[in-house]
Amino acid sequence: MTHPPLVLRLLEALRRLPGVGPKSAQRMAFHLLERDREGALRLSLALQEALEGVGRCRRCHNLSEGELCPICSNERRDGQVVCVVESPADVQALEQSTGFQGRYFVLGGHLSPLDGVGPDELGLEQLAAQVAEGEVQEVIIATNPTVEGEATAHYISELLAASGARITRLAHGVPLGGELEYVDSGTLSRAFHGRREVQ
C-alpha cells in the first residue's frame, strides 16, 4: 500500500519513538489524521514548545525549562547532599520513593571505556568543581548496579577523594518480598557480604 508523501514522512517520524514499529506508526498516524485532528495539533505544538523550551539545568544537568531546574532552585532542598544518578528517569524514581531532600547530579550515562564515553561526556569535572566549592558534605553515588555503573562510581569516588566530602554508594540487597532461592547469585552474594546488625 502506498501512502501520500506527507503521510510517509509522518510514519517515519513516529518510528523514531521507542517501541514503535511500522504497524504501530501507521495506527497512530491514521488515528491522528482520521479521528483526532485537534489532538494531533496539540501534540505537534507541545512537541515544538518542549523542544524550544526544555534544556539542561546549569547545576544538575537534569531536564529543565529555566537555567535552574525546580529542584535546584528550591531553597528548601538541602544543598549539602548531592545524589549522582545516570539519567533523569532515575531522579524521578528516587523522588517518588525515597523522600530525599537533597539535590541531584545527572550524568546522562555511565563510563563506558570501550564506547568512548569518558569523564568529559558525563560532566564529571563540573561535578568536581561544585563539590570543591565546599557546601557539599555528602555525595551519594546512585549509578546502576552494573559493571559500568560500578566503574563510574569508583571513578567519581577517586575524583572526589580529596574534597573532604563523605562519599556513599547505594546499598545492594535482596528485593523486598523476594525469596532467597530465586535471587540471582550476584545480588545474593552482595547482600550477604553487606549484611548488617539487626536493629
Next chain:
Amino acid sequence: MGHADDPLLPGFVLHRTPFRESSLLLEVFTPSGRLGLVARGGRGKRSRIAAIVQPFVPLWLSWTGQGDLATLAHVELRPPPLSLTGRALFTAFYVNELLLRLTSRHDPQPELFEHYQWLLWQLVAGAEEWTLRRFEVVLLAELGYGLLLHCDGDGRPLRPDSRYCYHLERGPLPLQGEAPCPLTISGETLLALDGHSPPQLGAEREAKRLLRAVIHHHLGGRPLRSRELFRQMFVRHTDQGE
C-alpha cells in the same frame, strides 16, 4: 555453528550494546573464540539475564544459528562469582578492549581463553602490573604476533647483561654504539618477559614501554580508549598506570 542442545561452553561477555527495542548485542569470548550474540529481550525490567550478561561474569553459554551473529540460547552463572572493583576493574576493561581489537570472530582460542580467565582471577587477588605484561606477551603469541624473547634478531641467545634495541619487525638487536634507538631494553627484561626469571628492578617500566609500542603497532596506531581513561584517572596519583 551452534544448536540449542549443544553442551554449554564457558564464556565471558567482553562488551554489550543495546540492540533494537529490548535486546542486547553481546561480544563474547569462549574457548571457541570471540563471537557476536544477540540476547533477545536482554534488557528491561523483566529480563532474567540482564544482571548476569555483563563483562567479567563467568558464564555458561549456548547459542543457535550461524554466520556472523548467532542468537544466545541459554546462559547461566558459572560459579564461583568473580568480583572486580576499583583499579582492577579498569585494568580488566583495558584487557577486554585488547581482545576486542586484536582477535577476530570465530577464531578458536582455547589457550588464550584459559589465560584470560586466569588473569581476571589474578586481578581479583590484587595482581601486580607484571601479570598484565605476561598476559600481553601470551596474547600476542597466541595471535601470531609473538615477541622474540629468547634470542636476538640474528638467532643468538640473549645475554641478560646486554642492552638491546627492539625492532618491531626483526626483534631485539644488540645496541650498536651511539646509533639512535627508540626502544632500548635489557636482555634481562626480555628473558623475564619470556617467563625465565622474575622481573628485576626497572623491568616493569621497560616492559611496559616495549609492549605499548608493539600493541600500538598491531592496532594500526589507533589509540585504546580504556588506556586513555585509565591515564586520566590514575596518572594524577601515580605514574604506574596500566
